[in-house]
Amino acid sequence: MKMEALLIDIQRGSLNDGPGIRTTFFLKGCPLRCSWCHNPESQKAAPQLSFHRERCTLCGRCREICPARVHRMEPDRASHQVDFEDCLKCGACAAVCPTNAMKVIGRACTPEEAVEIAVKDREFYEQSGGGVTLSGGEPLTQPDFSAAFLSLCQDEMMHTCMETSGYAGKAAVEKVLPYVDLFYFDWKVSTEELAGEYLGVPLAPILENLKLLCRAGKEVVLRCPIIPGVNDREAHFRKILSLLEEFPGIQEAQLLPYHDFGTGKSRNIGRQPSVFPVPSREEKEEWEAWFSQSGAAGAKRVRLAG
Ligand code: SF4
Ligand code: SF4
Structure with a gap:
């Protein structure tokens, strides 16, 4: 192994x-x-989701792609809440986030x-x-x-x-x-x-x-x-x-x-x-x-x- x-x-x-x-x-x-x-x-x-709120522009791409519906935003997108416990660590949000606000921490080496x-x-x-x-x-x-x-x-x-x-x-x-x-x-x-x-x-x-x-x-x-x-x-x-x-x-x-x-x-x-x-x-x-x-x-x- x-x-x-x-x-x-x-x-x-x-x-x-x-x-x-x-x-x-x-x-x-x-x-x-x-x-x-x-x-x-x-x-x-274990891998872990990290969200840098200050970098988020509220574009909504992470919410659209997330398979676990972890991201919640009000209709006016004034607030972006993340349900960390439900995250699958798939990395899809990090891949589409234009500002690197989302990241899955932990890579194998x-x-x-x-x-x-x-x-x-x-x-x-x-x-x-x-x-x-x-x-x-x-x-x-x-x-x-x-x-x-x-x-x-x-x-x-x-x-x-x-x-x-x-x-x-x-x-x-x-x-x-x-x-x-x-x-x-x-x-x-x-x-x-x-x-x-x-x-x-x-x-x-x-x-x-x-x-x-x-x-x-x-x-x-x-x-x-x-x-x-x-x-x-x-x-x-x-x-x-x-x-x-x-x-x-x-x-x-x-x-x-x-x-x-x-x-x-x-x-x-x-x-x-x-x-x-x-x-x-x-x-x-x-x-x-x-x-x-x-x-x-x-x-x-x-x-x-x-
Ligand atoms: S890593 Fe995957 S499951 Fe977790 S918040 Fe991002 S898209 Fe959703
Ligand atoms: S994709 Fe990135 S910038 Fe867009 S709402 Fe999600 S965290 Fe914020």
């Missing part, structure tokens, strides 16, 4: 998903349900096809110290594809990075381990209570996998989204410092201030987003100051990113 993964997007020329200029492949499917997810369309492991795309920018990777990043969604939910793709990338002498929540079985982590040069490993909350409330999964396996990577001597960068009202707390900051102390191999911890890019994307797929306050510059400076005044040796490896 052909090995395929479902991709939501491929971003060439990315500057935020690892060192240098990178091509990032976003897989579809994630076991976590982070309330602040900035890629909510990546959570479901083999490791070989993905590598073919990745090598196109090899020159940029070589000039910038970049490479290929596998992100999501959660790449560890598709370990066979992830291992095969990253192994092919390494055969092509391209640097590989994986962005992961760390939530997966040990077998999945061990399968990809040899083929990942650098892990961007999320550390989102520091207690089981908050993990249950905001991630929808337990924290213990995430910590176990972080230990596994560090003990295997892998290069790891901790990625710490900071969400006002959720984890902008001393206890969480202390835990980040203690991880840096326990695992000297962790290159750095990047603090990622919450942004609300995901809220519009949630609406596009028919979901009501959770909304959190976007941190002000002063708040971000306070976080930085807390770390620099902590006196901890690990604080030198904490950096505000974004």
